[in-house]
Amino acid sequence: MAQLFNRRWNYYAKASIVVGGLSVVAVLGALGAYFRSPLYTRQNEFVDQPVQFTHEHHVAGLGIDCRYCHFSVEKSAFAGIPPTKVCMNCHSQVWTQAPILEPIRESYRTDKPIKWVRVHRLADYVYFNHSAHINKGIGCAECHGPVDRMPLIFQTASLQMQWCLECHRNPEKFVRPKDKVFDMTYTKPADQAKLGKQLVQELHIQSKVSCTVCHR
């Protein structure tokens, strides 16, 4: 009886093993790369805001402390988005006619808050607490990056769980003295290994890594 498949099919059959294996690796690899890339995490992406507020100018240029606007960061889970009145503290005196600030003035006149767009978005099922981190010597810049050098704010960290756990598993590598938490120019000393251990002791940092710490 004649063969149904000619000789060439032997090679196709063997090649399919290699090609099949490689394509599985390629697809999984591509997926893995995608989920780690800024395409997915939205790192280093500028976000359109109602007013293009510049952190660089206000923080580095004018020397305004983080807490002037993000007033609840030490006491609450939420760092606080400044109400329009905070802007108007200064902008009723300076740049009062600047066209770029018109949305601020409008919001002030009409008593309707500005709809700022959140840049650092955590998943709904993550209960992050700013005050817990601030009070245990984790600097703002540790997660938010060099905000004082960002004309427009963007997300620098991946905000993925493995990134959270990096610090939760080894807080001594990242902790700084409490009075340096809001210092945007702080750099880690050469003896961070030693200082970190000591700070972990002093600040009673207990590495919390069980699921329910963040997923309640």
Next chain:
Amino acid sequence: MASPSASAHIAQESDPIIAPGHSLGSVTEKISSVVLTKEFRPGWLAGFALCAGLVMVLAISIGWLLIRGVGIWGVNIPVGWGFAIINFVWWIGIGHAGTLISAILLLLNQEWRTSINRFAEAMTIFAVMCAGMFPLLHVGRPWFAYWMLPHPNTYALWQQFRSPLQWDVFAVSTYATVSMLFWYVGLIPDLATLRDRAKNVFAKYIFAFLSLGWRGSSRHWFRYETAYLLLAGLSTPLVVSVHTVVSFDFAVGIIPGWHATIFPPYFVAGAIYSGFAMVLTLAIPIRKFFKMEDLITSRHLDNMAKVMLATGLIVGYGYFMEAFMAWYSGNDYERYLLFKNRMQGPYSPFYWALIFCNVIAIQALWSKKVRRSPVALFILSIIVNIGMWLERFVIVVTSLHADFLPSSWGMYYPTIWDVALYLGTIGFFLMMMFLFVRFVPMISIFEVRMLLEQKKEKEAAS
């Protein structure tokens, strides 16, 4: 004294594995004709339609589950494991007979396995599919079920290797993979036979593709035998290990009625017991419907009934030991659970029903007459299937519904969706069996032929 011609009949044997009168050609013709026909018999169609209807029930109950969540089931605190785990254990147990028949009986050179191994293995695969559905659905969000497999991820997530449920993942997935490979490798020579005999061009190409270029050269046979033996060797430990790991789901928990060292052997015996019951449940109607009585003879039924009796007695010993250890330990909780709760509590009718099904009813198998009567065996096999389901129900529910703290006691009642999902998997299982008997040779053609030839040689030598 046998005639040397190929169509020679086997000399009358008092209790043959293959009924007399068969030649190599008639075996091939008989088995392959079921597959290689355009005809769909009305009985087959009716059964298939009924099972397909149950698969619709399965689809609906899974759909509603995904929309509403596991809250539609009867599970809640204190009974967090209800039908899902009961059915999982029941189905996985059923699969074990197929592996035992195909692997262990092969290694032990039991000739009678030949005509039942193919569909017992198919039964294993379909049972494992049904079993796998339950834990997948019970996790609540099945699309995250891949989290149970170790893989690089951005959550820095790692599996809890101290949990027996995690061991289950590996045990069951290994079992499913090896069973499937074993079944497929064993099918290759038969698929080639079908390729050569098929008239329909479409069917010819499908069988040619699936038979991987099998030509039956001695090199092919040599490789086939090696691979098959290796797979049998791989499957053999799985017969014991898979249900051992399943029993750890219970035995590792410190709950009265679960925390017992007898669990692994007792579960393995129970698995083989229920598996053989299911093989009988399927084999008896199949051999009748397709007139395969000369290949699946009463000798096969007899042997399977004997295995069922032996494993059933081990299971009965397990029940006895559970009660004995509860009494002998002197532990209040163990004693309360066994004697007050299981035997006299709200679920006691289930306990006594299970004792009747699994211990008392099967004593009938001591009689050779019963072991050779298809009707009696069919009824008994159904009773054992029910009994083994009840066993898992009693183990899961009585231990959980009343634990150490009386204030947290409660009752478990399955909902309509629990029942619908269970019936749905039965429908799925039977539907797959219907498809299998119609589109795949249900008995291994080449192995029966080989057996026939060996018999003839033996006779010629004697």
